[in-house]
Amino acid sequence: MTFLKNRLVWPVAMLALLLLCALIFSDGFFDIRIQDGHLFGTPINILRASAPLVLVAVGMTLVISTGGIDLSVGSVMAVSGAMACLIIGDLANQNSVGGVTLAVVAAIALSLVLGLWNGFLVAVLGIQPIIATLILMVAGRGLAQLITSGQIINVQSSPYKVIGTGFVLGLPVSVLIAVAVLVIAALLTRRTALGLLLESVGGSPVASRLAGIQARRLTIMVYVVSAACAGIAGLIYSSNVSSADGNNAGNLIELDAILAVVIGGTALTGGRFSLAGTALGAILIATLDTTAQAVGIPPETTLVFKAVVVVVLCLAQSPAFRARLFRRPAARPAARAEVPA
Amino acid sequence: MGEPPAVLEMTGIRKIFPGVVALDGVDFRLLPGEIHALMGENGAGKSTLIKVLTGVYGIDGGEIRLSGRDVRFTGPLQAQQAGVSTVYQEVNLCANLSVAENIFIGRQPRRFGRIRWAEMRRRSADLLARLDLDVDVTAPLNTYSLAVQQMVAIARAIDIDAKVLILDEPTSSLDASEVAQLFAIMRRLRDAGVAILFVSHFLDQIYEVADRITVLRNGALIGEYRTSELPQVELVGKMIGKELATLEQLESRPRDSTEQLERGEPLLRAEGLGREGAIAPFTLAIHAGEVVGLAGLLGSGRTELARLLFGADKADSGHIEMGGKPVAMRSPRAAMAHGIAFSSENRRTEGLIGELSVRENIILALQAARGWTRPIARRRQDDLVAKYIKALQIRPDNPEIPVRNLSGGNQQKVLLARWLITEPKLLIIDEPTRGIDVGAKAEIQRLVAELSTGGMAVLFVSAELEEVLRLSHKIEVLRDRRLVEELENTGDVDADRVMHIIASGATS
Amino acid sequence: MIDVSTTPATNKSGPAAGRRRTYRPNAQYIPVLATLTLLIVMYTLGAVNYENFTHPSVILNLFTDNAFLMVVAVGMTFVILTGGIDLSVGAVIALTSTVAATLLQAGWPAGVVIPTVLLVGGVLGLGMGAVIHFFKVEPFIATLAGMFLARGVALLIDQNSIPITNGFWTGLAEARIVFEPGVYISAMALVALAVVAVAAVVLAWSRFGRNVYAIGGNADSALLMGLPVGRTRIGVYTLSGFCAALGGLIYSITTTSGYAGHGTGTELDAIAAVVIGGVLLTGGSGYVLGTVLGVLVLGMINTIVNFQSLNSWWARMAIGVLLFAFIVLQRLVTRRAK
Numbered sequence A: 001m002t003f004l005k006n007r008l009v010w011p012v013a014m015l016a017l018l019l020l021c022a023l024i025f026s027d028g029f030f031d032i033r034i035q036d037g038h039l040f041g042t043p044i045n046i047l048r049a050s051a052p053l054v055l056v057a058v059g060m061t062l063v064i065s066t067g068g069i070d071l072s073v074g075s076v077m078a079v080s081g082a083m084a085c086l087i088i089g090d091l092a093n094q095n096s097v098g099g100v101t102l103a104v105v106a107a108i109a110l111s112l113v114l115g116l117w118n119g120f121l122v123a124v125l126g127i128q129p130i131i132a133t134l135i136l137m138v139a140g141r142g143l144a145q146l147i148t149s150g151q152i153i154n155v156q157s158s159p160y161k162v163i164g165t166g167f168v169l170g171l172p173v174s175v176l177i178a179v180a181v182l183v184i185a186a187l188l189t190r191r192t193a194l195g196l197l198l199e200s201v202g203g204s205p206v207a208s209r210l211a212g213i214q215a216r217r218l219t220i221m222v223y224v225v226s227a228a229c230a231g232i233a234g235l236i237y238s239s240n241v242s243s244a245d246g247n248n249a250g251n252l253i254e255l256d257a258i259l260a261v262v263i264g265g266t267a268l269t270g271g272r273f274s275l276a277g278t279a280l281g282a283i284l285i286a287t288l289d290t291t292a293q294a295v296g297i298p299p300e301t302t303l304v305f306k307a308v309v310v311v312v313l314c315l316a317q318s319p320a321f322r323a324r325l326f327r328r329p330a331a332r333p334a335a336r337a338e339v340p341a
Numbered sequence B: 001m002g003e004p005p006a007v008l009e010m011t012g013i014r015k016i017f018p019g020v021v022a023l024d025g026v027d028f029r030l031l032p033g034e035i036h037a038l039m040g041e042n043g044a045g046k047s048t049l050i051k052v053l054t055g056v057y058g059i060d061g062g063e064i065r066l067s068g069r070d071v072r073f074t075g076p077l078q079a080q081q082a083g084v085s086t087v088y089q090e091v092n093l094c095a096n097l098s099v100a101e102n103i104f105i106g107r108q109p110r111r112f113g114r115i116r117w118a119e120m121r122r123r124s125a126d127l128l129a130r131l132d133l134d135v136d137v138t139a140p141l142n143t144y145s146l147a148v149q150q151m152v153a154i155a156r157a158i159d160i161d162a163k164v165l166i167l168d169e170p171t172s173s174l175d176a177s178e179v180a181q182l183f184a185i186m187r188r189l190r191d192a193g194v195a196i197l198f199v200s201h202f203l204d205q206i207y208e209v210a211d212r213i214t215v216l217r218n219g220a221l222i223g224e225y226r227t228s229e230l231p232q233v234e235l236v237g238k239m240i241g242k243e244l245a246t247l248e249q250l251e252s253r254p255r256d257s258t259e260q261l262e263r264g265e266p267l268l269r270a271e272g273l274g275r276e277g278a279i280a281p282f283t284l285a286i287h288a289g290e291v292v293g294l295a296g297l298l299g300s301g302r303t304e305l306a307r308l309l310f311g312a313d314k315a316d317s318g319h320i321e322m323g324g325k326p327v328a329m330r331s332p333r334a335a336m337a338h339g340i341a342f343s344s345e346n347r348r349t350e351g352l353i354g355e356l357s358v359r360e361n362i363i364l365a366l367q368a369a370r371g372w373t374r375p376i377a378r379r380r381q382d383d384l385v386a387k388y389i390k391a392l393q394i395r396p397d398n399p400e401i402p403v404r405n406l407s408g409g410n411q412q413k414v415l416l417a418r419w420l421i422t423e424p425k426l427l428i429i430d431e432p433t434r435g436i437d438v439g440a441k442a443e444i445q446r447l448v449a450e451l452s453t454g455g456m457a458v459l460f461v462s463a464e465l466e467e468v469l470r471l472s473h474k475i476e477v478l479r480d481r482r483l484v485e486e487l488e489n490t491g492d493v494d495a496d497r498v499m500h501i502i503a504s505g506a507t508s
Numbered sequence C: 001m002i003d004v005s006t007t008p009a010t011n012k013s014g015p016a017a018g019r020r021r022t023y024r025p026n027a028q029y030i031p032v033l034a035t036l037t038l039l040i041v042m043y044t045l046g047a048v049n050y051e052n053f054t055h056p057s058v059i060l061n062l063f064t065d066n067a068f069l070m071v072v073a074v075g076m077t078f079v080i081l082t083g084g085i086d087l088s089v090g091a092v093i094a095l096t097s098t099v100a101a102t103l104l105q106a107g108w109p110a111g112v113v114i115p116t117v118l119l120v121g122g123v124l125g126l127g128m129g130a131v132i133h134f135f136k137v138e139p140f141i142a143t144l145a146g147m148f149l150a151r152g153v154a155l156l157i158d159q160n161s162i163p164i165t166n167g168f169w170t171g172l173a174e175a176r177i178v179f180e181p182g183v184y185i186s187a188m189a190l191v192a193l194a195v196v197a198v199a200a201v202v203l204a205w206s207r208f209g210r211n212v213y214a215i216g217g218n219a220d221s222a223l224l225m226g227l228p229v230g231r232t233r234i235g236v237y238t239l240s241g242f243c244a245a246l247g248g249l250i251y252s253i254t255t256t257s258g259y260a261g262h263g264t265g266t267e268l269d270a271i272a273a274v275v276i277g278g279v280l281l282t283g284g285s286g287y288v289l290g291t292v293l294g295v296l297v298l299g300m301i302n303t304i305v306n307f308q309s310l311n312s313w314w315a316r317m318a319i320g321v322l323l324f325a326f327i328v329l330q331r332l333v334t335r336r337a338k
């Protein structure tokens, strides 16, 4: 029974269950075809759909590990996509690789600045993270629309399209990017002492300062990383649709990202974090949406479906719930207090 | 013998935490109108027994009878309603609320369902006056020192009309005079028929108030004794499981204080260093290999002085020199770069990261000093940690369990280990032996003496004057947030003389 | 600080020292006072820059337009004071307005619909509170699930906006106290103010209210002190669900419609209002009055943006910038005062 205590068992089980449902209720769900040397099929689509979420959730994990939260990720996605499309739209030759590279670099650089801004508000001015990032969440969408002058900018750039829809060695580029970022983040936190110091800051900022940890610098850093991840995710999103849409890009993704982080076993109060768990959580959420479509659940029911899955999952992950459910009658007799008068 | 029937009877209590059997078939009984000491080393299971009784933890076996009836509390609320009032180890109050509220919350005086604030404030002030404590009861609790908070917790517990009063290490952060007040009240309650369970690591205190003693070791019951029939040496022997010839074996003076220290250039010199509201400007020199003791009452500015030297608070006057050169102690990090280490008295909020493992907590400061890009190799971590777990006898000795699952005393040792592995030039330790059992305390004192012989300077802050006298070359006496006197600890300095200076403020 | 010296030492009670000479507000009121001051500054700036800004209707409309938000934010205040959060409130507005509209359309009398709808909100809150307390699920996640559920059910009931024609509803929508033509306060604003008053009394004068603060200060300690932590915690979520349902009713009355898209983003507005009002998200510190000021700040920002008549993206930027300016100023004021 000890494996049941591992929090990640439950998301994996839930994922398996979802895929099983999909297998039963929808034909050809697991068909993976090779077409022009590329992989296609619903499982690949799930991975592609989860790429932006994985990216955002990885950054979010680091922020949450320090006890913070970043609500602005969706807006940063919008800004980054808008920036890239603006530059590409102005190129004489939209297919020039150099121009697109410039656009991508500029978009990510802008995201970094936005992250620095969040970090400054939280770490230097000491504003509560939820409010500090709420500012950018509101203003960021305005900024994105400002960049695109309120229009949806469409671009016709094949190099830019590669980011969201291209393939390398038969694998989708967006998935490769997400995996790369995940691996880099994992190496950076677990092969150096970064992970420990972040967990320490999240566990107790006061004690961390007295132990000589530069909590402020680390805090700024995680917001910058989070914005960078969101920026890349924004590029994938915008490249996918070949346009910049300041209103819809990354809408509500912050909630899904936070959900993914928590499902992955990281507490919102900060401290211990698990990047692998986060990735799993993100894939689970993406699968949820895709499967709901695949098995023919009407769109208006999807939210209720999602709510049920989240509740079941969280209860399964809760040791307190399992204790109540599987309580052996002999182990804890008389839970009621018998208070003498 | 005509003993009255026990108010509280616990039989065959078992409590298992993952990986640890914290209590193994423990019997315990408490008679009305007695003060009963529960003794044992750090991690023996004292606090666990108390928490099992009041329903904080469920039990895995055994029976609890209160006034002859089987009970099984689901939480402290039920225990309190049944007449068991408890002060848990470490202060467990709400620091954001006022002193008065902390005393009365949950049982505020009301009229028509409305809380009567004025009456509540008046009654708390009265209650605290009985403990000889004169504080503004409307101020939030977090504006007061740990000792005042501890007294507030005691005030709350004794005001609850209870037949069983449990005090888990209430004296660990108190001075002699507060302890005396507390004991007077405990005796009064005992005479009124209240059964009191008392935990402390101070043998003198036990022998002063306790009628009977129950000894635990490693979660098992060793025995129940009358205090008058159990000599101190035997008690210690039962606690640590070794026969001792004399107590002096433990409490030997670890350093020959008459020996003079060769002082060269000071390692650190604070010149007119001060911070408004915390400590008046002071001048202090610490030499390599020297143990400097800080003596003074609670709130005399001991901790504040230490924090300034470490850069934990910013000084608003004066400066610090190290090796003759002025240095800026802008942050703890800067101080660490100059070889200063500081172990806070408040291990739970300013020291340990509860969720992280023992190993991670121990290497934290060293790792922070190196920066995140240069991780300490896992092999080296394990070696270092194993060495200090052994040296400080940290129990359980598994470095991978979360530090919050350790008993209070063992947590203190982990914090000490964190700073020792940074091999500082100046080690500032604030109340390092608080809540530590007799054996380990002697061990720590020996360690301090050893370190200073090895050339480390130590600033030793402790409420226990005896300890300061035993260890220090030089004693700095504080009073009312001011450094009033510096004493060479030669043979003629004793506790009375220091107490006199503290009380009169006179520079003799 | 403890009196043991032979001579009566001066200045034993540190925090009280120096209080008599200069007026020093209690540190806990500083954030609220800072919000109030900045609100006045903002109003003055508006008055200087825009014509008609000083018209009394500007302030009264602030209350009328934000009545639902005020009620929701009051519930949120309780939750945040315990150190929790409730993301479901916006969705509960959607659900309750949809349910109310559907039931009214089906011909149910208003006197039955109102209690039913309030019950729905309360029960949902109760459920979330129970899950949070008994199963130790994070409030953020439990209420996020509640948000999905509430909005999902609203969508299941009806995906379109449902108009309300019930006489009682339209009557309430028009009910107001008119001071002079164009200057009035709506009945819904009065309801909101009544909720605020009750909440303030409960928080300051009842055991439940004080337990809320204690749990926010330190839940573990509160438990060890023998406070009814479970009951209180479940209570605040129930209360928040109830307030959200009431907010939903007010919303359905002022818009005379029920719609699954109502209240989108209201949870964030409510959280922002609470935090701007000086409540700490970690719990244990803050006042309902602060929340009211927070709601007014958000309303004032919107009013200024309206007066400036900006297009939608500039408006968003402006809201962000004003929010930023406000929060930073508040932070600086609070820091200095402490």
Ligand SMILES: Nc1ncnc2c1ncn2[C@@H]1O[C@H](COP(=O)(O)OP(=O)(O)OP(=O)(O)O)[C@@H](O)[C@H]1O
Binding pocket: B017, B018, B020, B022, B040, B041, B042, B043, B044, B045, B046, B047, B048, B049, B089, B395, B396, B404, B405, B406, B407, B408, B409, B410, B435
């Ligand atoms: N919540 C917990 N989870 C796991 N182990 C625990 C927990 N609480 C205590 N323990 C373990 O139970 C044992 C008994 O601890 P307890 O706190 O009762 O010791 P104690 O006698 O009070 O010691 P001290 O004098 O240091 O306070 C220790 O080995 C400790 O590590």
Ligand SMILES: [Mg+2]
Binding pocket: B046, B047, B048, B089, B168, B407, B408
């Ligand atoms: Mg203990």
